[in-house]
Amino acid sequence: MDYKKFVLSYYKNAMQGVHIQRIRHSEEAKKPHSHDYFQLYYVLGGSLLHSTAYGEAALSAGDMFLLAPGEIHHIKQTESMELFTFSFMPDILGEANETNRLAVNFLKNAPRAFDPCTKAAVSSAESLVVKDLLEKIHLEFSEKRIGAGEVIRAYALALIMIFARNLTESIPAVPRGDETAARIAHCVEYIESNFSDQIELVQMAKACAMSKSFFCKSFAAHTGMSFHKYLNTCRIRAAIRYMEKGYKITGIYGLCGYNDFSTLYRNFKKITGSSPREYFGEERSHSGITE
Numbered sequence: 001m002d003y004k005k006f007v008l009s010y011y012k013n014a015m016q017g018v019h020i021q022r023i024r025h026s027e028e029a030k031k032p033h034s035h036d037y038f039q040l041y042y043v044l045g046g047s048l049l050h051s052t053a054y055g056e057a058a059l060s061a062g063d064m065f066l067l068a069p070g071e072i073h074h075i076k077q078t079e080s081m082e083l084f085t086f087s088f089m090p091d092i093l094g095e096a097n098e099t100n101r102l103a104v105n106f107l108k109n110a111p112r113a114f115d116p117c118t119k120a121a122v123s124s125a126e127s128l129v130v131k132d133l134l135e136k137i138h139l140e141f142s143e144k145r146i147g148a149g150e151v152i153r154a155y156a157l158a159l160i161m162i163f164a165r166n167l168t169e170s171i172p173a174v175p176r177g178d179e180t181a182a183r184i185a186h187c188v189e190y191i192e193s194n195f196s197d198q199i200e201l202v203q204m205a206k207a208c209a210m211s212k213s214f215f216c217k218s219f220a221a222h223t224g225m226s227f228h229k230y231l232n233t234c235r236i237r238a239a240i241r242y243m244e245k246g247y248k249i250t251g252i253y254g255l256c257g258y259n260d261f262s263t264l265y266r267n268f269k270k271i272t273g274s275s276p277r278e279y280f281g282e283e284r285s286h287s288g289i290t291e
Helices: 102-114 124-143 148-169 180-192 201-207 213-221 227-244 261-272 277-279
Strands: 003-007 018-021 031-033 039-052 056-062 063-067 072-090
Touching: 003 039, 018 124, 018 148, 031 072, 039 124, 039 148, 056 063, 056 261, 063 148, 072 124, 072 148, 102 148, 124 148, 148 201, 180 201, 180 213, 180 227, 201 213, 201 227, 227 277, 261 277
Parallel strands: 003 031
Antiparallel strands: 018 072, 039 056, 039 063, 039 072
């Protein structure tokens, strides 16, 4: 299967759980892959079309994008692309304390709290701060002076908080108390554990004791996507995991919560932007995936 999982040690010059590079072209990024670290993109110029199991995101100068560990992704196309990629292990900021609690909690919840295709656009004024932070991290990383790791972590804390703030502010606010948040969180956990069952929006809204419209608004505010997109995303991510193990796509639709193959196929293309064959590549002589 044309799929690769990267670990941070893949970068020969990685140091203390971090790596940063300023790139204009990367062939490996054009093939579906995942990694065991977070990866933050910041586009300096040009544009790119970034694809994950959640769908596609068009990125241009000033956009930030955070990939959580384990997310399969690739760059579908580029145009005069120039960007920073800052890779870091989940524990880069250490245990939560009074100075880093918000950033640590954001990273802890990032894989579930936000659609990885959601980009955080920063203002022209703040983009100068982001670019400066990345350039400082790049300089510390390149020179590897005494205390470079600690300095990088300090800059990384500011960078992550700017990303988290801009991403959070981009989500429409919906009045929600602790009880509403708890109900939606329980609903999300139920979906992730039971996505193969027949789950209906009305059923979930009723279980949360909410009207259909308020449930939809609250669910989107808490997860960053609609109920149906979240449910289908969970199912397509499961399909990808099955296919990684060599299962034929024609035989897993029931395991992923669909009544027929055509619905799975249609949603796979809708969520990922590609057919299974396009998503995983053409070299599949040892793969069980068929269409």
